[in-house]
Amino acid sequence: MIQLSDIRITFGKENNRIDALKNVSLEVRQGEFLAVMGKSGCGKSTLLNVIGGVLKPTKGSYLFEGNDVSAFSGKQMAEFRNRNIGFIVQNFALVNEMTVRENVMLPLAYAKIKRSEAMKRAEEAMERLGIIQYEYKFPSKLSGGERQRVAIARSIAADTSVILADEPTGSLDEATGRSVIDIFKELNGSGKTIIMVTHDRELAEQGTRMLTMKDGEITGAQAL
Ligand SMILES: Nc1ncnc2c1ncn2[C@@H]1O[C@H](COP(=O)(O)OP(=O)(O)OP(=O)(O)O)[C@@H](O)[C@H]1O
Numbered sequence: 001m002i003q004l005s006d007i008r009i010t011f012g013k014e015n016n017r018i019d020a021l022k023n024v025s026l027e028v029r030q031g032e033f034l035a036v037m038g039k040s041g042c043g044k045s046t047l048l049n050v051i052g053g054v055l056k057p058t059k060g061s062y063l064f065e066g067n068d069v070s071a072f073s074g075k076q077m078a079e080f081r082n083r084n085i086g087f088i089v090q091n092f093a094l095v096n097e098m099t100v101r102e103n104v105m106l107p108l109a110y111a112k113i114k115r116s117e118a119m120k121r122a123e124e125a126m127e128r129l130g131i132i133q134y135e136y137k138f139p140s141k142l143s144g145g146e147r148q149r150v151a152i153a154r155s156i157a158a159d160t161s162v163i164l165a166d167e168p169t170g171s172l173d174e175a176t177g178r179s180v181i182d183i184f185k186e187l188n189g190s191g192k193t194i195i196m197v198t199h200d201r202e203l204a205e206q207g208t209r210m211l212t213m214k215d216g217e218i219t220g221a222q223a224l
């Protein structure tokens, strides 16, 4: 489903150049639940951004279901993201001027889902994450953990085949963190492909495969 070959991502110019990813090759099959671990700065978020069609590789190729994403135009990349990728980013990227409900519905609007259907899906997702009581609140009035759940609800409401999660349990207490992983496992059981960055080995072990990264490279892969 996902095929990365010799991906390089270089940021900055001349003396400030940094290779955030170096020669990364990775294949992910549909239905995998991949956990990505590694020290801060090793390139985990960068890897998710490449897979999510946010960053174009400086070098290398990225095939998604046989399509060459690395050759897409900006517009094609946006379409690709809306259609295929649910993204839970590190800082949640909620829109502060929108209510919880509007935030959850946002990707559905981008994907041109009918409003009645979008409302139904958003409500289901908010119920599932236990945030339905906050639906008319603004993100700035919520705790970090509650905002995190809004971001997760938003990514599952969109019902994409791939979910990318960058430390989705980072600001949650242990019990809530575990319930998020249970939701991921359930989604994974229904066929969704999940790639999750985490610093928590115990949570990583809930996946089907664990990758270890170091200095912009994948240094280990272990089936679980
Ligand atoms: N937009 C950018 N411009 C310049 N350098 C960047 C940019 N984004 C990331 N980097 C650098 O690339 C490297 C990899 O960053 P990345 O965010 O992928 O790390 P990470 O593994 O996700 O770390 P963390 O666990 O702290 O989130 C770091 O050295 C970082 O400083």
Ligand SMILES: [Mg+2]
Binding pocket: 044, 045, 046, 090, 166
């Ligand atoms: Mg990161």
